[in-house]
Each structure stands twice: as structure tokens, then as C-alpha cells.
Amino acid sequence: MTIEASRQEQGAERIRLGMVGGGQGAFIGAVHRIASRIDDQYELVAGALSSDPQRARASALELGIAPDRAYGSFEEMAKAEAARPDGIEAVAIVTPNHMHAPAAKAFLEAGIHVICDKPLTLNVEEAKELVDLVDKTGKIFAVTHNYTGYPMIRQARAMVEKGELGEIRLVQAEYPQDWLTERAESTGSKQAEWRTDPKRSGAGGCIGDIGTHAYNLACFVTGLELHELLAQLTTFVEGRQLDDDVQILMRFKGGARGMLWASQVAVGKENGLKLRVYGTKGGLEWTQADPNYLWFTRFGEPKQLLTRGGAGAWPQAARVTRVPAGHPEGYLEGFANIYAEAARAIQAARKGEKPDDDVIFPTVRDGLAGMQFIEAAVASSRAGNQWTKVG
């Protein structure tokens, strides 16, 4: 056990943050707010927290946002904040998917950095527009593929990069849940409603909500690019409008192969995201529910259980670690690491600089890659499970 101080606090002036979505009754908004507070790098000062103006204002007041910065719509907020000398520097977009693109565009165009939930947009076209706009405006754009923030995932990535696994052959990714085993969207679950509604979620249900997380994580850790996929999307629950189970075969550039399974009807699984990677020299295994552990085996040697903060932790893990080994960190800390990394980039941007090389967070391009993955999977499945190029 190493006992050391948090590496997160840095003393820089807090970033003025706004939020779109995440008002009363929402789930992920509170997660973003906690994540933004953990390292004291942000201050939430403005919000358009609901598409319902009244609820938006009420939610803002509850959170201690000043009345004049409790906006009824994101358009209003983008405009007003851009005009203030103390206007927000960054905005967190935590709405259902269909609002991501319009909101992101509004803030980018207003010169405000964006932290946006995933999947990035409703479709690839929208995603490409965002990429172009980010390129044009030069603003920071982080996508909260939050699982990339876990320290042992950072370590896994570093180990692959250093060649500890040799050449990668196999990537097994899965993300089973069970919360949509029954037709929750018909029994009052607000979360289930919009996630199974193509108008608000896009063409993918399970594939968009969690399949894309598993895919993003697989690419993040291995550094591989997906060449083509073959997908079978299933809707098991009668009357549901979108897929609730996803089975995919993957061929990566360079020859690695993989499988991806995501499901919302796997009874007994809560958030069972798991990644396994095998190369010519070694293998890795990581499970989101127990994120402080990373299994590593060199071929022909005993298995090692690497622990966050413990012996065997690499600097890439240590720099996003807050407490000593054996004191578990969890989902919120991993999420906070995305915010912390984005903060470093924003602080650099304040000075007109690039962030340091070790600053890593999913960008608008990763968001686009996620949309291309979703689109290819939906297309492959509709075409009778044909191999389909990605991107």
C-alpha cells in the first residue's frame, strides 16, 4: 500500500460550467455534477436543466444556480452566457441523445467547450457535422465514455501499447444488463421510455446505450481500429421498438478478431461490462463491477492480479488514482477522471496551449467512431447479418 496525496487538486481557478439536461428525475445529470466536483476543477454556474422551461428553472434553483442563470432552453443559455464576461467556459450536455447535436452545435458556435454524454448524436451525419465544427472552432470536446477513466483501464491501455501482450489476436467485450427484461417502458420508467424510443435514442437501443460503451472501451485499451463487423441485433421483449440484445463478430485492422455482446435482458447482470484481450505474449481481463483489479498473465507464467494503487500499478494508472490500494474507487471516480482530464485540456486552452501528452479523454472523434459502429451494426443486422465495413 502506498499512502499518498490525491493527484487531482491543482489549485487552478475553477472552470465555469453550465449544464444542459439533468434536471429533476434525471439520472446521469447528478453523476456529471458529482464528477465535476470531485477534483474541484469546475463550478456549476448556469443550467438549462430540462426541455420543460419551468422544470428547468426549478431544478437550477435547487442546485444553487443563480436565478438569472437558470435558463429555460439551451439556445437561450448559449446566447446569454456567451455574452457575459463571467460566462461559462464549458457546458455539460446530459440530455437524451436526440438533443446532443443541436445543443453541442449551439455551444461550440458560442465559443464554449463541450462535455457531452454518449452516444454522441442520433446518427453518423450529425456526428460528422460536430467533428467539423470542433475542427473549425478549435474548442475542447469530451465525450463521457466514462469507463476509459478507470485507472486500471488506463493501465491496460498502457500495457498493450508497451507490447506486454505482444500482438493482439482476440478482443472479447461484453456489457450485459437485465433492467429491460420486462417491458419497463410501459410501466412508467422514464429511463426506459426514452432509451427504447427511436426518436430520442436513434436507430440503436441496446447497441447505442451500452454496446457503444463496450466497443469504445475495446478500442481504447487495444488501440485497434475496427475494419468490419457482423451483427445480430434482437428485440426479445414484445412491443419494444429497439434492440435489447446485441451479438457482434468483429474484424480489426491488422488481423485481430473479436466478439461483442451487449444485452439488457440478461437476468442477474447489473452493469456487467467486461473486457478481455489476448495477444501472442499475454492476456488481460477487467470487469467494471470490480474495477480496481486487472488480471494479467504472461504466457507460461502465473496469473497476476494487479491492483489499483498497488505494486504493479503503472504511472498511467497512478496519475488518475486518488486513494491507496485496497481502498476501492468506483464509477464516480472514473467518471471524474474524464472531467479532470478535460479540465487539464481546458486549462491549457486558457493559455492557448495544448494539454500535456498524458492527458487522455474520449473526443468528438471517438464519439463519431461510436456512431459509425452503431450504424454499421444496425445495417449489418438488417442486411441479414452481413459483414459490414465500419467508418
Next chain:
Amino acid sequence: MTIEASRQEQGAERIRLGMVGGGQGAFIGAVHRIASRIDDQYELVAGALSSDPQRARASALELGIAPDRAYGSFEEMAKAEAARPDGIEAVAIVTPNHMHAPAAKAFLEAGIHVICDKPLTLNVEEAKELVDLVDKTGKIFAVTHNYTGYPMIRQARAMVEKGELGEIRLVQAEYPQDWLTERAESTGSKQAEWRTDPKRSGAGGCIGDIGTHAYNLACFVTGLELHELLAQLTTFVEGRQLDDDVQILMRFKGGARGMLWASQVAVGKENGLKLRVYGTKGGLEWTQADPNYLWFTRFGEPKQLLTRGGAGAWPQAARVTRVPAGHPEGYLEGFANIYAEAARAIQAARKGEKPDDDVIFPTVRDGLAGMQFIEAAVASSRAGNQWTKVG
């Protein structure tokens, strides 16, 4: 914990057993012999333990087989034993795959029951001939898909059958190993040599050696029949003649879907056979390396860890259990359960009876199903990963 006597010893006269294959340097022969001894239902009295007559005889003598029953070939043995008044009643065939069919035919035709290793034969044609011959001769024919012998697998099957999981939606089966990560067949491993040699193994490598186990187990537990599959077989190790990694999508009759992954190049996995089944009402999870546990969740209730011999064990598990809960049973006990079940069938046959309904073991038809699975997988893969009917 219940402390109770073994349920296996029965006092009936031991079955006179012969063995084909399994001599010096072999692996699985010793496993079969231990399995046959555990419940004291068999006595090994004859053997043709190698295709090399000299080694065959030497091996037999080492095992205490009488010199006049230490045969140089299985043909000789079938003939001689059939002619003896105290001739063998059953034979265990534990050779490489290509010898299964000829040996099985010889003994069936000689009126001798057969316990045969898997995969059943080199191809579907041979397997069908064996099915016909078993039907014609009326002999007992057990195939050692040994994982079906584990008590908690028996329980899983019983739970599915009773409807504890509701209607099955998803079947996730996997069997990763790592022992062929490098080209062991070129560096003196006898086991690796014949398992990667199409002449001795048939058209499938990994798919035949372990993929077929995973498939058999999935069907055994769920009672489902596979309708069609889509397979991607890969040979990762250069110069290898057969597949060393298998990725399969499955569609079962009735609408359930599944994935199957088997690999011999997944570094860090030893014999990672795992089965997960999800239905409308519940989910199950079982791992071969920790076989005394069965995870079960009813939708909306806490997860249960059912233990072999413990509270929550069903009669179907208890009847193949030998020691109290918390005292682990393993691979050999599971294997022995196949032998014990076959013994019950053979003892019934002695009296011209059928075995009791609760006697369960994989038969020649399960062996045929395995061959059809292998053949379909190889065909699907060669056809560019097309959906292919099974059987």
C-alpha cells in the same frame, strides 16, 4: 452442510471393462480409468492400449491386466473377448478421434457396450453409421461429454426444465484455453500433434476438441435444439493446420439466440468452460473451474449462490454427489458420473431392462449432434460466415 454417505456404491457385480487406447504417454486414458474406479462399478480386465502392439502390451501389464488379455489391436481384442465366457461387457475407447468409429463398430458388432470419447468420429457420415449400428445392436453407447456429469450442471438442467428461468432467450457458452498459444505441435507435444492434425482429428481443431464440449453442454442444460449457426473459425498460429479459435452465433429452435467462443490461444485461460443462460424469469451462470457453484437469479430478486450438496441443491444434483457441501468435487468426479450412469444402464441391460428415468448420460445421438455441429461450423466458416443449418 449435510453429511451423508456416498450414493454411488451399489453392491452390484462389477462390469468387466476393456480399453482401447490410453497407454503410456496418453492423457485421457488415465482419466477414464480413474473415473471407472471411483464408484467401484467396473473392473478393467482387458486392453488394446496403443496402436503400437508392443507398447499396447507393455501398458496393459503395467496396469495389472492379465497377459492373455493384453491385446495388440482392438480388432483382436473385440474378437477374443467376445469369445470368452468372462469376456468384457463394455469397452472404453480413448484413442485419437480417427480411431473412434472403427473401434466402436468392432465392439458393437461383437455385442459389447461402448463408452467412447468425443468428438464421436471424424465426420457426420461415420457418426450416422454408428447411430444406426447402436439402434441395430441395442447396445449401450455413452459418449464422455464429461461436463454433463457435474452435479450443478444436472441441477441447472433440472431448473431449466422446471421453468425456473421461464422461456430461454440467451445462451452464452465459452471454452477458452491457452495451451496452443505457441506452436506446441512442432516442439514435441504429443497431445498437440494429433489435435492439430486433420487426419487424426477431422476437419475441426479447436471446434472439435473443445467447441463441441461447450455446444453439448449448452444443449444439455437448456434442452434447446440448434437450428442454424454462423461461424468464424480462425487459425492464429502460423503453420497450424486446423482452427485454434472459434466464434459462433447461434439460433435455436423456438427463438433463443446464443454465442459460443472457444479458443486455444487465450493467454491465461486454462480450461475456462463457462455457460450462462438467461430466460424471461431467471438467469444461471456456471464455470467449470469452480464447478461446485451455480449462480441463479430470479428477475428482481437477489442473486443466489447454490452450492453442490448445500441448501438449494436439487435431487438431480444430489444423486450424483459424493461428499458434503464445502468439500469440493472436481473433474474426475464429474467424469465418474458418466461412468456411473452408464453402469446403471448396463446393469439394467444385464436384466433386459431399461435404466430408470433419472439415469442420464450423453449417447451416440449426442455424439452425432456434436459432429453435425462441427461440420456446420466448418462449412459456415468456409462459406464466408454464412448462416448454416445444423443436422
Next chain:
Amino acid sequence: MTIEASRQEQGAERIRLGMVGGGQGAFIGAVHRIASRIDDQYELVAGALSSDPQRARASALELGIAPDRAYGSFEEMAKAEAARPDGIEAVAIVTPNHMHAPAAKAFLEAGIHVICDKPLTLNVEEAKELVDLVDKTGKIFAVTHNYTGYPMIRQARAMVEKGELGEIRLVQAEYPQDWLTERAESTGSKQAEWRTDPKRSGAGGCIGDIGTHAYNLACFVTGLELHELLAQLTTFVEGRQLDDDVQILMRFKGGARGMLWASQVAVGKENGLKLRVYGTKGGLEWTQADPNYLWFTRFGEPKQLLTRGGAGAWPQAARVTRVPAGHPEGYLEGFANIYAEAARAIQAARKGEKPDDDVIFPTVRDGLAGMQFIEAAVASSRAGNQWTKVG
């Protein structure tokens, strides 16, 4: 999985917080600060962050504390803040142990609520004085026995209280670490230095640093009071001034018995705090490193794995839970729950009210109980391992 919003944000005005200790190079100060921020109930506005005035001020500036509230000593800070109209309402004391009592006294006497690290003081006498002072001043006094903040520990306590375990018979508590396996106090570890120095830590080393956590947790969950103990304290590392291993037998009022083991030399253990409780009807098991799980068995029934946020979670767990089941929470969230509960008490006090009954946090009396435990253990060990009354 239930997806629901955080239950922590409440919209009340933030509590103005000061901090004593926790400056550059310290460990636990950063933990307290993160914990205070997670639910947005506190604002850190003043600090005396080191016993070295210069370092104290530098540390405060780094944290964004206004220069006029960056104090050189806690005495100065207590006095100045008490005099300000916007003075701090509460102070977090995160110094080495020997400073707890004097600092706590200064702030209580200044009318400021206290959140103090454990062990409470250097000895029982000091602790009793604090209890008296808290009684006299009526101020809130929370002790950060942070493990009581974990949701599944809240659930365990509730289950015992409801009688789910029947009458408690056995309490097995342990807290092994390995970071003092070698003489780290001689090789530059600041943390090791003060923790092995009787002047700064008091009469107990391992017993005071982690034994007292295990003891507190055992009492918190079971509701039992310790009657007497028999302790064997050992110093394994040559030259060390305090114990680095603790073995204790415990007799609770009412007849339950227990064992407690704490160690700083158990190679391979990071922060291995574990609690197991067995009653006439059921048993519980919880491990700090995997805090989102609680094992529960009713006698004669299958084991259940209860998960934070999952089916089987009780309201007492749910009210301190922030994210859905399967998304792990960790050490910082548990720690934050102590802060959140104290915030509720302080917010009630603002209105001259008592907090709601469901608000639970370790108080100055728990801190005293910890000191009595340490003192009894040291006395028992010195007396040749005699049964010694506690309290």
C-alpha cells in the same frame, strides 16, 4: 438495476467549512476535502493546514482559500473565524492524533461544529473531556469512522437490528495491511513516521490506526457492546516503537464472542478490512475492498449476494447510494456519506432542530469507545494477555 437520481443533493445553502491539517504531503486531508465536495453540502473557506505556518499558508492558497483565511495555526483560526459574520460553521480536523484534542477543544469552545479523524485522541482522558465539552456546547461532533458510511454496512446494521440474523453469537473482524512489513518509518515515509511514534499516535500503533476501525465497524453493525477483551499486541519489526499486529478475543454483553485481528505486516493485504457476523438464524459477510457486495445466508437456505442498489437492497442502504447497482461505489463515497450525514445534522442545528432519526454518523461517544478499546487492549497485552474490562 434501478436507475435513479442521486439522493444526496438537497439544495440547502452550503456549510462553511474549515480544515486543520491536511496540507502538502498529507494523505487524509485530500480525502476529507473530496468527501466534503461530493454532495455539494460544504464549501472549504478557511484552513490551518499544517503545523508549519508557512506550509499552512502555501497549502491553503493552492486550494483556493482566500489569503485572509489561510491561517498559520488552528488557535488563530478558531479565534478569527468565530469573530467573522461569515465564519466557518464546521471544521474538519485531519492532523496526526496528538493534535485532535487541542484542536477540537478550540473549535468547540468557539462554537464551531467538528468533524474529526480517528482515533479521537491520544488517550481516554482527553476523549472524556471532549465528550463533556460536546455535551456542554451542544455542537455536532462527527468522527470519521468512514467505513460506517458504506451502503451495504448500513444494510448489514439494519438487518441485524430487524432480527434477520437472530441472536448474534459470533463477530469476526479483521483489518490486515502490509505496508509496515519493513521499517518504512526509517526510510522516509512520513505516514509511517507519525503512525509509529507514540508521541503523535498515542499508546497504540496498529491497534489505534486500524484495529479501532475494525472494532468500531463490528459494534456499528451488530449494535453490541463490548464487555471485556483479551489482547496480544506484537511488534514484529525490530526497532519499531508501537505494535504492528493485534490479536484480540472479545466478549460482548449478552454473550456474543468475537475475534479481531489487525496487522500492518500481512504481506499481500492492502486494506483488508472484513467483518463477519453469525447469529442463531443467519450470517453476514462484508469485505471493504469489494464494498458493494453483502453476503447473507439464512440458516438452511442458499447464500444470497446482496448488491448495493440491487434487488434486496434496503432503504437504509438506498438512502446513502448515488449510482445504480453494478456501478461500483468506493471509499470516497462511503467517506462522503459521513460528511453528508453530518451535514444533515448541521443543517438541522441551523434551525435549532434535531436531525431526522435516519441520520447516522459516528459521534464523539463512538470516538471515546474507540479510545477505551485501545486503552483496554494495550493494558491487557501489557498484563500478559489478561481479560480486561472495556470502558
Next chain:
Amino acid sequence: MTIEASRQEQGAERIRLGMVGGGQGAFIGAVHRIASRIDDQYELVAGALSSDPQRARASALELGIAPDRAYGSFEEMAKAEAARPDGIEAVAIVTPNHMHAPAAKAFLEAGIHVICDKPLTLNVEEAKELVDLVDKTGKIFAVTHNYTGYPMIRQARAMVEKGELGEIRLVQAEYPQDWLTERAESTGSKQAEWRTDPKRSGAGGCIGDIGTHAYNLACFVTGLELHELLAQLTTFVEGRQLDDDVQILMRFKGGARGMLWASQVAVGKENGLKLRVYGTKGGLEWTQADPNYLWFTRFGEPKQLLTRGGAGAWPQAARVTRVPAGHPEGYLEGFANIYAEAARAIQAARKGEKPDDDVIFPTVRDGLAGMQFIEAAVASSRAGNQWTKVG
């Protein structure tokens, strides 16, 4: 994974074995019989399987023992077998404890090797007589402290011996069960009846039945000798005659310290035997319910999970291993290793030789040590938990 043939079959003539106890309704007799068969080194040819002559004979016939060797008493059997030219060479004694000594004496005096269940006798005095008799007769005497037969326990012992852990400081042993949580001895459990009856079990209940196993295992692995102990034995269940919970502090010669907990009332524990050993350089952890794994950590390095048969397995484990890594072995295989090792000693004795150095099994002296442990624990507890010398 290494795939290799069993190391157990050796081709020597089978040892003629008799059995005392273990008839109908008994538990451990069947275990001994399976253990004796697994490696084909023994043939059960005679038995006095019950203290009830009629049941003894009926049980023998059921097991296929010839009628003239189905004895009504062990005295009769010892005499008759000693007189036969094909008389038994060894006897397995599997009765309740009070019959161990008289039976063992009878067979030793008849020149027959003994394999005896534990605890060795009713008291130390009887045990010493057996030691003397073994010395005098020169017969092999194995005690089935069967947990010493597990391969990873053999490895743990070898690792300690080679100094991989440095100097041992701490030994934590535990063996919790829950089967006597209620008063099973009053509701028809034959196993519970004799195990809670001082006339048949001796002065110790839980301490004798399972505490002694934990103690034996701790000494076997560490090679340490116990100097003194301090015990608290408790009877939690009203009306029970013997202890059902055991808490012990231990001081080993050389300075290591330890704790031992055994319980029969720990709800949820089946056979929770666990051993943890910590030294100046490394730590080990092993759990009986998952016996194919051994956790090992070198101080300052990542944890290793060593697997039976896997990379990192030592020759001392490999020589008692039958199946490849990832194919679990269990309780019966470990038990069989005691029989296999005793067989090697008996085979050597046939030739008037000593067994090879690598042959290891618990002897009559280990049995005596177990009795001395029980006696010291009972004495310490009765004396008010005083430190008590052992042996």
C-alpha cells in the same frame, strides 16, 4: 496448461486392505474407500464395518467383500486376517474416535499397517501408547489429515521451506461450518450425535473434529511447532455437551504468532477451512473450498494466483496432481493422495525399504500432536483462558 498422464498409477501389486467402521449409514467410510480406489493401489478384501455385527456383515456383502472376510468385530478380523496367507496388509480405521485406539492397537500388534481417521484417539495418553507401539512394531501408520493431500498445500509447504516467505511471522487458520447451528444431535443426525458425545468424541467437540484439522494444516505448511496456546472454547447451543466454537491464540517456537478459529455455528459456512501465512518476505492464502488456487504475494510485488497444474506449480504439487490445470481436483483426490503416499510407504516396506524422501503423509506423531493440541486447548479454556504449553 500441461496435459499429462496421471502420476499415480504404478503397476505394483495392489495392497490388500481391510476396513473397521464405515458401514451402512456412515459417511467417512465411503470417502476412504473411494480414496483407496482412485489410484488403484488398494483392494478392499476384508471388513468389520460396524460395531453391530449384523450390520457389519450386511455392509461388507454390499461392498462385495467375501463372506468369510466380513467380520463381526475388529478383534476377530485382526486375528483371522493375521492368520491368513493372503491376509490384509493394511487396515483403514474409520470409526468414531473412541474406537481408534483399541482397533489400531489390535492391528499393529497383528503386524498390519494402519490408516486411521483423526483425531487419533480419545486422549493424549492413548495417543502416546500408539506412538510407542508404532515404534515397536515398525508398521506404517498414516492419519488421514486429508487436507495435507491437496497439491497446492504441498506447494505451500514447499514454498515456505524454500524460504519464499522469509521468516514466518503470522499464521491465521480457520475452519468454520454451520451444520450444528441448531441442535441436530437431538433431531436424528447420527453424525451430530457421536460428534457431540464426549464418550465417543473425547473432551473436544469442534476442537477435535475440525479445530485439529486447521491446526494440523497450519503446522504442515509452515513447519512450525506450537509452543503455547490460549483457548476460549464455547458451547453456543443449549444442551450441547461439547464445544461448538473455538477461538485460540497461538505462540509458535521461534516467535511466530497465530490465531485459530473453528466453529460449527457460523451460518453460511460449509467447510470453510482457510489458511493464511505471512512472513518477512511473502504471504500465502489458501481456501479448501477452492483448493486448486494458491495466492502468493512477494512483498512489494503483484499478487500471484498459482493454479494446480499451471505455470508456477512446483514439483511437490505436480507429483500429487492427476489432471491438467483448469480441470479442478477436489476433496476426494486430496484424500486419495494420503492413500497414495501411504501406499508408497507400504510398497517400500514390502521390500524392507524406507519410502523415498518425497513421500509425505501425516503419521502417528502428527496424530499425537493433534491430541496434545486438543488437550491443551481444553485445559486452557477450563483454566479461564490461560497460556498453556502444548505437548
